[in-house]
Amino acid sequence: MLEFILAAVRAAIPAGTPLLYGTLGEVYAERSGVLNLGVEGMMIMGAVSGFAVAQTTGSAGLGILAAAIVGGLLALIHAFASITLRVNQVVSGLALTMLGLGISGMIGKKFVGQPLAARLQPIHIPGLSDLPILGELLFKFDIMVYLGILLVPALWFVLYKTRIGVTLRSVGENPSAADALGVNVAFVRYAAVAFGGMMAGIGGAYLSISYAPAWIEGMTAGAGWIVVALTIFAIWDPRRALLGAYLFGGVRVLQFRLQPLGVSPNLLNMLPFILTILVLWLSSGQAAKRRIGAPAALMTAYSREER
Amino acid sequence: MTSALPESQATVILRGIVKRFPGVTANNGANLEVRKGEIHALLGENGAGKTSLMNVLYGIYHPDEGEIWVNGQKVTIHSPQDAIRLGIGMIHQQYRLVQTHSVTENVVLGLKEYFFFPEKAARAHILELAEKYGMKMDPDARIWQLSAGEQQRVEILKALYRGVKILIMDEPTAMLTPGEAMELLHILRRMTAEGLTVIFITHKLEEVVEVSNRVTVMRQGKSITTLETTKTTQSELAQLMVGRDVLFHLDKKAVEAGADVLKVERLNVMNDKGLPAVVDLSLDVRAGEIFGIAGVSGNGQRELVEAVTGLRPISGGRIIVNGQDITQSPPRARIKSGIGFVPGERWMALIPGMSVADNMILKNYARPPIGNGPLLDREAVAAHTESLIKEYAISTPDRHTPIKRLSGGNIQRALLAREISEKPSLLIVAQPTSGLDVGATETIWNLLLEERARGAAVLLISDDLKEALALSDRLAVIFEGQIMGQFAAREANLEHIGLMMAGALRPGLAAAKDNSTAGESA
Ligand SMILES: Nc1ncnc2c1ncn2[C@@H]1O[C@H](COP(=O)(O)OP(=O)(O)OP(=O)(O)O)[C@@H](O)[C@H]1O
Ligand SMILES: [Mg+2]
Numbered sequence: 155m156l157e158f159i160l161a162a163v164r165a166a167i168p169a170g171t172p173l174l175y176g177t178l179g180e181v182y183a184e185r186s187g188v189l190n191l192g193v194e195g196m197m198i199m200g201a202v203s204g205f206a207v208a209q210t211t212g213s214a215g216l217g218i219l220a221a222a223i224v225g226g227l228l229a230l231i232h233a234f235a236s237i238t239l240r241v242n243q244v245v246s247g248l249a250l251t252m253l254g255l256g257i258s259g260m261i262g263k264k265f266v267g268q269p270l271a272a273r274l275q276p277i278h279i280p281g282l283s284d285l286p287i288l289g290e291l292l293f294k295f296d297i298m299v300y301l302g303i304l305l306v307p308a309l310w311f312v313l314y315k316t317r318i319g320v321t322l323r324s325v326g327e328n329p330s331a332a333d334a335l336g337v338n339v340a341f342v343r344y345a346a347v348a349f350g351g352m353m354a355g356i357g358g359a360y361l362s363i364s365y366a367p368a369w370i371e372g373m374t375a376g377a378g379w380i381v382v383a384l385t386i387f388a389i390w391d392p393r394r395a396l397l398g399a400y401l402f403g404g405v406r407v408l409q410f411r412l413q414p415l416g417v418s419p420n421l422l423n424m425l426p427f428i429l430t431i432l433v434l435w436l437s438s439g440q441a442a443k444r445r446i447g448a449p450a451a452l453m454t455a456y457s458r459e460e461r
Numbered sequence: 462m463t464s465a466l467p468e469s470q471a472t473v474i475l476r477g478i479v480k481r482f483p484g485v486t487a488n489n490g491a492n493l494e495v496r497k498g499e500i501h502a503l504l505g506e507n508g509a510g511k512t513s514l515m516n517v518l519y520g521i522y523h524p525d526e527g528e529i530w531v532n533g534q535k536v537t538i539h540s541p542q543d544a545i546r547l548g549i550g551m552i553h554q555q556y557r558l559v560q561t562h563s564v565t566e567n568v569v570l571g572l573k574e575y576f577f578f579p580e581k582a583a584r585a586h587i588l589e590l591a592e593k594y595g596m597k598m599d600p601d602a603r604i605w606q607l608s609a610g611e612q613q614r615v616e617i618l619k620a621l622y623r624g625v626k627i628l629i630m631d632e633p634t635a636m637l638t639p640g641e642a643m644e645l646l647h648i649l650r651r652m653t654a655e656g657l658t659v660i661f662i663t664h665k666l667e668e669v670v671e672v673s674n675r676v677t678v679m680r681q682g683k684s685i686t687t688l689e690t691t692k693t694t695q696s697e698l699a700q701l702m703v704g705r706d707v708l709f710h711l712d713k714k715a716v717e718a719g720a721d722v723l724k725v726e727r728l729n730v731m732n733d734k735g736l737p738a739v740v741d742l743s744l745d746v747r748a749g750e751i752f753g754i755a756g757v758s759g760n761g762q763r764e765l766v767e768a769v770t771g772l773r774p775i776s777g778g779r780i781i782v783n784g785q786d787i788t789q790s791p792p793r794a795r796i797k798s799g800i801g802f803v804p805g806e807r808w809m810a811l812i813p814g815m816s817v818a819d820n821m822i823l824k825n826y827a828r829p830p831i832g833n834g835p836l837l838d839r840e841a842v843a844a845h846t847e848s849l850i851k852e853y854a855i856s857t858p859d860r861h862t863p864i865k866r867l868s869g870g871n872i873q874r875a876l877l878a879r880e881i882s883e884k885p886s887l888l889i890v891a892q893p894t895s896g897l898d899v900g901a902t903e904t905i906w907n908l909l910l911e912e913r914a915r916g917a918a919v920l921l922i923s924d925d926l927k928e929a930l931a932l933s934d935r936l937a938v939i940f941e942g943q944i945m946g947q948f949a950a951r952e953a954n955l956e957h958i959g960l961m962m963a964g965a966l967r968p969g970l971a972a973a974k975d976n977s978t979a980g981e982s983a
Contacts, residue, residue, distance in 0.1 A: 315577060315578050315579075316577055316578060317573075317575055317577075319578075320562070320569075320570060320578055321570065321571070323559070323561075323562065324559045324562065324567075324570050327559045327561055327562070328558065328559045328560070330557050331557035331558055331559050331567070331570070332559075332570060332571065333540075334541050334551070334553070334557045335541065335545070335570050335571035335619065336540070336545050336571045337571045450561075458521055458522075458540075459521070459523075461865060461866065
């Protein structure tokens with residue numbers, strides 16, 4: 155039994171890592187007041203472009219960098235539509251997801267079935283990695299896992315303890331207040347959405363460069379949608395994003411572990427989504443009680459002369 | 462004296478400002494000249510273009526035509542950032558504050574001098590400024606925890622922190638209690654003593670006379686005239702604004718009060734924080750009378766009306782309308798039983814983004830002639846809306862305009878028009894004239910009196926004691942959710958009311974202290 159739990163935790167962390175990157179990015183985007191439902195599209199594009207670049211250059215690092223750039227650029231499309239053109243954010247985000255799913259299938263064709271030469275390797279931390287049990291459990295991951303964990307306190311700190319964070323949150327809560335004090339609302343939103351896209355791209359690349367590591371069409375399999383839900387579960391707080399991402403990572407692992415035991419695969423495929431509904435239900439009540447919730451201006455375009 | 466000022470005296474000059482919106486011209490060649498160190502009042506009817514003109518000066522609106530001069534320099538103001546750089550600050554009527562953030566975070570937002578939060582130096586500077594101008598302030602409080610008056614002080618601090626030289630305030634006293642308003646005027650005098658210039662939009666003529674040095678009157682997008690305050694009177698100002706005499710002549714016919722329409726028995730209601738807001742409150746309102754509730758806002762008035770209209774659960778007591786116990790009824794059933802409701806917070810009863818017409822049918826859309834089975838009869842909607850627009854003189858480009866684009870006074874008129882046209886047997890109105898110009902106030906007061914004459918029972922909630930006294934037949938004073946005293950309005954004793962509003966005179970005490978007060982029935 156202990157064996158089983160250890161193995162589950164050991165597997166849940168890498169499985170949750172793409173979700174963690176995606177959620178951290180979406181938390182920032184939504185904190186600025188822009189909902190981006192294009193996460194699934196940006197993740198899959200990150201996965202395919204990351205794989206392609208890593209495979210052709212032989213460098214996993216370059217692959218991840220490329221994925222970040224592609225994710226960021228895609229997010230800018232959404233930013234332009236929803237911030238500058240003031241298109242409905244839901245429509246524009248959904249369009250991005252469909253676009254990403256389509257294009258990734260197209261450009262990924264020739265990579266299907268190729269093993270990745272340049273996959274990310276677990277890093278060996280002298281001392282820690284050699285610990286009995288704990289070393290095996292917590293210190294045998296690749297660099298992106300640790301980077302993701304380190305990003306959590308860093309992004310939390312920026313959000314709550316720096317000028318950047320105060321500005322970002324103000325824009326998401328009351329853009330007219332920020333504008334009246336000379337804050338460039340559009341710039342802040344563009345930056346936040348682009349950052350969210352880069353993070354989603356990295357999350358996608360993690361799937362194809364480390365987790366799989368291979369390119370399979372549609373390999374994000376709804377991870378982007380789970381990110382959208384996790385952002386709410388996290389109550390827009392990076393710290394809770396970590397918890398949520400690993401929890402859902404665990405659920406994914408459970409799927410693989412339970413299937414050999416004869417549980418219906420259809421049922422297991424539903425698991426993350428059932429949990430999503432459950433989590434949204436639970437977190438909404440809790441958020442209401444604590445007087446915290448969605449950024450007040452989420453999904454509303456801002457225009458100075460409009461009243 | 463009024464014209465031909467040497468330009469060096471003027472710190473702000475607006476010349477020939479034109480600002481057009483689809484269907485309306487908000488400013489049509491408006492001029493304004495403000496001298497350094499003065500309090501300059503800006504007066505005008507609802508929709509005259511006061512807010513628009515100030516938004517032009519603050520860089521929120523781009524004027525279509527016109528010139529702006531600040532301290533002898535011709536300037537173009539593209540954004541609030543430009544205005545701030547020129548030493549201009551503006552406090553909007555709807556405060557621009559981030560509700561979930563702390564006072565400090567709100568004040569230093571947009572400044573480049575700090576990177577890490579919470580910044581000790583910023584806190585200290587805020588406290589220092591607050592002290593200097595005699596304001597109490599907790600820099601760590603969240604905005605949503607603050608009263609309207611305290612929130613306004615945060616707005617003032619935002620401006621002071623940036624070292625403003627010219628401060629624009631849009632109807633700063635509209636949301637304040639009388640005490641808070643007094644304090645504000647005091648702070649303004651302090652600021653001008655320090656050399657600041659204040660532009661002050663208001664509808665309250667007493668304030669103009671009390672605090673301003675000069676006053677500019679606007680009408681239909683143009684400035685009519687600028688006067689020295691000492692050389693004018695309230696009635697002259699009202700006349701200039703509206704273009705006719707405002708007599709505040711109230712057509713208060715004697716109406717025989719009929720049967721009880723509303724009976725509230727030992728009502729108990731909690732506020733949002735789960736604390737008792739209304740405590741064992743009983744009252745009754747009869748047909749053909751206006752029953753006023755006076756008191757400082759935040760003493761349970763909101764919870765009381767929300768409980769009666771079914772928008773808030775109650776924790777005890779009974780509510781009876783026209784002999785029917787509606788304590789357990791949902792809001793729609795209460796509307797059917799004849800309740801009309803004009804909340805103090807307008808957006809509780811209107812949908813900002815929807816057209817005037819769609820807002821006008823929110824209550825009767827399901828019934829003929831508007832509702833036709835599952836469909837709306839658009840022609841009937843048009844006819845209904847047009848007749849309300851005409852009858853209540855609602856000024857709007859057309860019935861398709863989103864209602865949020867109308868000026869404050871016209872939004873209020875539209876809301877009243879909808880509620881009154883339903884011919885309610887019980888009309889509940891909260892702050893019916895807050896933010897309205899003197900002409901509109903007069904109109905709405907007369908509308909309420911007409912309702913009374915028609916035989917409706919009117920429950921009037923007002924922070925404005927003058928209004929409560931002028932309209933009510935009977936008046937009750939509320940404090941901390943309890944009725945401190947109740948009397949016939951014409952026998953009201955102002956001193957007692959003041960004490961009751963502050964909670965210093967309680968029902969039991971009142972009788973013991975002064976047996977001679979007539980009409981005490983509490
Ligand atoms: N952003 C906007 N979009 C469309 N119309 C507007 C806008 N701002 C103002 N208007 C219109 O311009 C006119 C002047 O409005 P403004 O708010 O300046 O009046 P005001 O004098 O401040 O009135 P009030 O005393 O009611 O506040 C109104 O008819 C209003 O509907
Ligand atoms: Mg105005």
